[in-house]
Each structure stands twice: as structure tokens, then as C-alpha cells.
Amino acid sequence: xxxxxxxxxxxxxxxxxxxxxxxxNAAKETHIKVDNEICKKCTTNRICLTICPxxxxxxxxxxxxxxxSFENCLECxxxxxxxxxxxxxxxxPQGGMGVCYRFG
Amino acid sequence: MDEETLKFDAIVVGGGPxxxxxxxxxxxxxxxxxxxxxxxxxxxxxxxxxxxxxxxLNKLIPNFWEEAPVERNVISRxxxxxxxxSQLAVELKTEQYNKPPYNNTFTVLRSKFDRWFSEKTESxxxxxxxxxxxxxxxxxxxxxxxIVGVVTxxxxxxxxxxxxxxxxxxxxxxxxxxxxxKPEPHDMVTGVKEVIALPPEIINDRFALAGNEGxxxxxxxxxxxxxxxxxxxxxxxESLSVGISCSIVDFTxxxxxxxxVLDKFKEHPSVKNLLRGGETIxxxxxxxxxxxxxxxxxxxSHGIMLVGDSAGFVNTSHYHExxxxxxxxGVMAGETAIIAKQKGDFSAETLSLYKEKLENSFVMKDMxxxxxxxxxxxxxxxxxxDYPTTMxxxxxxxxxxxxxxxxxxxxxxxxxxxxxxxxxxxMWDMNKAxxxxx
Numbered sequence: 001x002x003x004x005x006x007x008x009x010x011x012x013x014x015x016x017x018x019x020x021x022x023x024x025n026a027a028k029e030t031h032i033k034v035d036n037e038i039c040k041k042c043t044t045n046r047i048c049l050t051i052c053p054x055x056x057x058x059x060x061x062x063x064x065x066x067x068x069s070f071e072n073c074l075e076c077x078x079x080x081x082x083x084x085x086x087x088x089x090x091x092x093p094q095g096g097m098g099v100c101y102r103f104g
Numbered sequence: 105m106d107e108e109t110l111k112f113d114a115i116v117v118g119g120g121p122x123x124x125x126x127x128x129x130x131x132x133x134x135x136x137x138x139x140x141x142x143x144x145x146x147x148x149x150x151x152x153x154x155x156x157x158x159x160x161l162n163k164l165i166p167n168f169w170e171e172a173p174v175e176r177n178v179i180s181r182x183x184x185x186x187x188x189x190s191q192l193a194v195e196l197k198t199e200q201y202n203k204p205p206y207n208n209t210f211t212v213l214r215s216k217f218d219r220w221f222s223e224k225t226e227s228x229x230x231x232x233x234x235x236x237x238x239x240x241x242x243x244x245x246x247x248x249x250x251i252v253g254v255v256t257x258x259x260x261x262x263x264x265x266x267x268x269x270x271x272x273x274x275x276x277x278x279x280x281x282x283x284x285x286k287p288e289p290h291d292m293v294t295g296v297k298e299v300i301a302l303p304p305e306i307i308n309d310r311f312a313l314a315g316n317e318g319x320x321x322x323x324x325x326x327x328x329x330x331x332x333x334x335x336x337x338x339x340x341x342e343s344l345s346v347g348i349s350c351s352i353v354d355f356t357x358x359x360x361x362x363x364x365v366l367d368k369f370k371e372h373p374s375v376k377n378l379l380r381g382g383e384t385i386x387x388x389x390x391x392x393x394x395x396x397x398x399x400x401x402x403x404x405s406h407g408i409m410l411v412g413d414s415a416g417f418v419n420t421s422h423y424h425e426x427x428x429x430x431x432x433x434g435v436m437a438g439e440t441a442i443i444a445k446q447k448g449d450f451s452a453e454t455l456s457l458y459k460e461k462l463e464n465s466f467v468m469k470d471m472x473x474x475x476x477x478x479x480x481x482x483x484x485x486x487x488x489x490d491y492p493t494t495m496x497x498x499x500x501x502x503x504x505x506x507x508x509x510x511x512x513x514x515x516x517x518x519x520x521x522x523x524x525x526x527x528x529x530x531m532w533d534m535n536k537a538x539x540x541x542x
Binding site for chain 1: 142143144147148149150151152213214215216217218237238239240242256257258273274276286287288289291292294296298299300303305306343352355356359360361362363367370376379380381382383384385386387388389390391
């Protein structure tokens with residue numbers, strides 16, 4: 001990077017832009033399972049939708065079940081702790097798969 | 105190693121600093137060690153804010169900084185309180201930290217550093233020791249009460265006399281082994297971070313540094329929307345580590361996404377210009393255990409010891425020390441395994457020597473000393489919010505230039521302070537804060 005560039009105002013990044021900087025080794029199978037039966041009686045105000053730093057959990061319009069974009073997961077494990085209903089079965093992805101930090 | 109059944113003296117689950125310190129210690133004593141790492145390579149799953157404390161590492165590998173991929177040696181620690189539009193900061197910068205061993209404080213990028221440490225450890229391994237990368241351990245193998253091995257998702261079972269569980273903040277294996285329960289939201293902190301690239305000349309000029317000198321800046325208050333936690337900027341060689349970390353219970357109560365908090369922090373007028381022109385080259389997220397001394401898991405059982413983040417060894421005060429405690433616990437678990445092997449006894453009784461070692465070291469002494477820090481800050485939000493915010497505004501008023509006499513201004517400021525804050529309550533709180541935080 002040259003000095004001129006380094007003096008520019010930084011670009012505003014969306015979360016999608018940020019996730020684009022992350023290297024993933026794509027796993028075929030999900031490492032996250034959500035028990036939608038428990039979700040129906042959610043007592044956490046659907047905290048998974050808010051708290052996940054990679055927005056893995058989304059509620060699509062017209063759907064009642066949470067959609068899980070497991071391929072975006074940064075493997076922090078926050079969802080598992082935040083979901084005090086224990087509806088999220090989060091496991092480590094298959095060996096060698098998932099997020100692969102280049103800097104860390 | 106027994107060829108047919110894949111049996112080692114010790115299996116270390118997780119190739120981070122605590123696990124590698126255990127492996128290094130045992131390998132030096134000639135033991136057969138297997139390190140099982142779930143990432144593509146050790147370091148690929150690992151993340152922290154960016155400061156590695158290295159008193160333990162420097163004992164294992166003297167003058168490691170001459171060969172390890174460290175970024176910068178930290179000569180300056182800055183603590184900064186942010187309000188909506190102002191900043192009040194204290195900076196300690198000293199040449200005393202600018203010579204070996206550099207106050208054992210270095211900025212580091214974990215993917216590079218942990219990989220180096222793993223290679224360094226492998227270089228002293230005997231022919232029966234290995235680092236297995238790309239293997240996820242999914243369960244322990246029990247014989248009666250004793251843990252005798254692990255199951256991975258690839259090969260068959262692997263056996264060992266002792267398992268050292270160094271799997272990190274997400275300690276699913278320790279839960280399966282019955283050593284701890286699933287953590288509660290107030291037990292854990294979540295951090296998100298961006299590595300922001302900038303030319304080294306710009307970093308040096310912007311932060312008043314030369315050569316390989318680095319600075320660690322911690323931010324509180326508005327930096328994290330008043331939550332219990334903090335934000336940080338650490339200087340690497342050609343990038344900045346910029347992030348925030350707060351308690352999961354706070355994110356939950358505020359119903360706010362960690363990335364939004366980070367974006368707001370980056371927009372603060374006192375922060376924005378430090379990041380100017382930078383290009384985000386990696387976004388990342390990780391948890392930090394903050395359950396503290398009073399909620400530590402069972403550290404030892406028959407054939408297993410917990411080290412590092414899976415044990416919860418993090419100093420939750422303003423020291424933000426985790427890596428050093430992790431590495432110390434790894435070394436002590438390794439030393440205990442060596443003695444257990446000599447005795448041929450890996451029972452919980454023999455392995456409890458590990459707990460004794462911890463108790464006699466800075467690890468447990470610091471864990472004990474700061475045991476009430478996080479709880480106090482959660483129970484007394486005024487300490488990180490109302491009091492400092494009022495103080496900053498009083499200083500802004502005090503230094504506001506006008507044609508009023510300084511005596512009048514001072515009277516107003518002090519009068520305002522007394523009106524604003526319940527003075528005796530504040531003194532009382534701050535005295536308590538001093539006791540639990542310092």
C-alpha cells in the first residue's frame with residue numbers, strides 16, 4: 001500500500017465484506033444443528049439472530065425455522081453459550097475444515 | 105508408541121500455546137507425545153487480541169524473539185476512556201521495555217506464531233511423537249473411571265497414559281469428560297477483531313514508534329457502549345489488530361451484535377484517524393473464558409488434565425493476561441505428566457500435583473487475586489460508565505477557554521461534580537474497585 005492510499009478515509013465495510021476476508025475450507029456437512037421444536041418456545045428473544053458475529057442464523061421471511069449458514073461460522077461458539085434454551089447443537093467442524101485464519 | 109493400537113505416553117488435544125508448551129516440556133524429557141490439532145495446521149483456528157506475554161516461552165526457548173514470527177515489542181501501554189465525543193488517556197511508555205527481554209510483551213498474529221511454535225516443538229520430538237493436524241477429537245475413551253484415549257473423526261482410537269486437554273475456549277471435550285458444564289452467558293466474553301493493513305512507515309509515524317517498537321492501547325466506556333469489556337488497538341509490523349470484547353451476557357441484554365459494536369468503535373473520532381487508509385485483511389471472532397477462580401472446572405481427573413482456556417486461566421483484570429497463564433499451565437501439566445510416567449501412576453491423586461504447582465505459581469495467585477473483578481464490574485456499571493464520563497466532562501469544562509475567571513470556572517466545575525455524582529458513594533465504590541481490580 002502506498003502512502004496516498006494510507007491517508008484516505010477508510011471504506012465502510014458491511015459484514016459480508018468482512019466475511020469475504022476470511023479463508024474457509026468448505027465442509028460438506030453442517031457442524032451446527034438447531035432444534036426447531038425448542039426454538040418454537042424460545043425464551044432468549046431469539047438471541048442467536050442478534051449475537052452471532054458472522055450472522056450465521058437468519059429468519060427468512062415467511063419462515064418460522066431458523067436458517068443456518070454454517071459455512072460462514074467463525075467457530076467462536078458464542079451462539080451455543082448465548083442460547084440458554086440449549087437449542088443449538090454446536091460441534092467442531094470435521095478435522096481440517098471450517099475457518100482457517102491466515103493472520104489470527 | 106505401540107504400532108498396533110497407536111498408544112502414546114501423552115496425547116495433547118489442541119495445538120495452541122498451552123498444548124504446545126505441554127508437548128514441548130514432555131518431548132524434552134523424551135516422552136512419546138501426540139498433539140492432535142483440529143485445524144489445517146496449528147494456529148489456523150486460533151485467535152486472541154494480539155499481545156503475547158512470554159515469560160514462560162522465554163524459559164522454554166531463550167531469546168525466542170530472534171527466530172519467532174513476533175510482530176513488535178510493546179514499549180507502550182495506553183489506557184483510554186472514551187465518551188461520546190471525548191477521550192481521556194494515560195500512557196506509559198518506557199525505554200526500559202525496549203531491550204531484551206522486551207518486558208516479555210510482544211504483538212503477535214496467532215496463525216503465524218502458533219504454527220512456528222508447533223514446528224519448533226516438532227523439531228525436538230522423538231521418532232514416536234507427532235503433530236496430527238486436521239483431526240477433530242470427538243470423544244474420550246474411558247475404562248472404568250480412567251480416561252485412556254480419544255476418538256477422532258478420522259483414524260481409529262488413539263490411546264495414551266494421560267490426556268492433556270488444551271482445546272481452548274470451546275471446551276466440548278472437557279464437558280464430555282465430565283470435568284465442566286456448559287458455560288453460562290456471564291462466564292464467557294466474545295471478541296471480534298479486524299486485522300487492518302497499513303505500511304510500517306505510517307504505523308510508526310501515526311503511533312510515534314521507531315523500528316520494531318509497538319504500542320498496546322486499551323479503550324473503555326463508550327468504546328464498547330458502556331458494557332463490561334473493552335476495545336483495543338495493537339500495532340503489528342504492517343497491520344493493526346483492532347477489536348472489541350465484551351461479556352456475552354452484556355451483548356444479550358443490549359441485544360446488540362459484536363460486529364456493530366466494533367463498527368461503532370472504529371467510527372469514534374479518537375479512533376477513526378488512527379485507522380485512516382487501512383485495509384481490513386481479516387475479520388475474526390473468538391470467545392474468552394471469564395468464569396474466574398470461583399467457577400474453575402475440575403482441573404484433573406484419572407488420566408486427564410485441563411490447561412489454558414479450557415481450564416479458564418485468564419486474568420480478567422486490566423492486565424488482560426491469558427497467554428502467559430495458558431503457557432505456564434501447559435508447562436506444569438507437562439512436568440506433572442513426566443513425574444506420573446516415572447511413577448507409572450496416572451491416577452487423579454498423582455496428577456493433582458499439577459494443581460499444587462498451579463497454586464504455588466502466579467497462575468492461581470492471580471486468578472485468586474482478581475476473582476471478584478468481573479463480578480464487581482457487572483454489579484457496579486457506574487464504575488465504568490457514570491463516574492468516568494462525569495470526570496471527563498468536568499475536565500472538558502475545566503479546560504474550556506472563556507473570558508470567565510479561572511476561579512469562577514473551577515467553582516462551577518467542582519460544584520457541578522458534587523451535584524452530578526453522589527460523592528461519598530463514588531469514593532466508596534472507587535475504593536472497592538481499587539481492591540478488586542488492582
